[in-house]
Amino acid sequence: MGNRRNRIVPSRARVAGFAVIDASSGTPTLQRGKNVSSLTDVGVGLTTVNWVTEVPTAGPLITNGGGTSGSGNIGCLRGTTPPTVSAVYFETSTTTNVSVGFADLAWSCVLALRSY
């Protein structure tokens, strides 16, 4: 910690876009965000974030999730549906293993960084 070389997020990274989403009821709603044009509700625990302007896929992309049922809540990207410059598809679950089953979470987030 504090060692610039070991930082996960590059010190000169800039936020290209982010979305904090509540999918606990109805349809997913954007609680906070930057550079988001729309959200696609694909199904339980399945969401796509569509960006207003292109987000470079080479930059770091971080997802996470949280909800009401303990510490297992996660959000993750699916390898078979990689992010594009215009959208990020991600999945959320209340277990540490998404393949067990998807779930709508009270909050989940996607953060796309642009380093230069």
Add this chain to the structure above:
Amino acid sequence: MRRTLKRADGSIAILVFVTDDPKLIQRDTAAWLAGEPGGSVVGDDLPLPATRRWRNQWTHSGGVVGVDMAKARVQRMVELRAERDSRLAASDASILRAQEQNDVPAVNDLKTKRQALRDLPVTMQAAVDAITDPDALAAYAPVWPL
């Protein structure tokens, strides 16, 4: 604005727009359609089912977004079988203990109840097939022998 989209398999996707920019709305809709051969736009701001309990079984029929009951019944049976399996597994230790203690009445009782659990899907399937309301389907549970 919320745009309802229908996939070729009849399931539903919802585009929730954060922007009012018609160009972005058009662009995101076109992008979704390009990735979903056979997909179509159903309408904007259509009423949706009150809960997401059957979200993966939503479909659009007769101008209304509702629950595909055939698919919902399949989902409910999967859930009920999983519950049945966990109840069977939970009784494994009990029957082993009863056998070790040579408690014949308890062993016989557990055997009967475990067999009833194994036979339950036939009864459940008939009951589930008779349900036509999504809320009733969500509420349905058999009388568990164990």
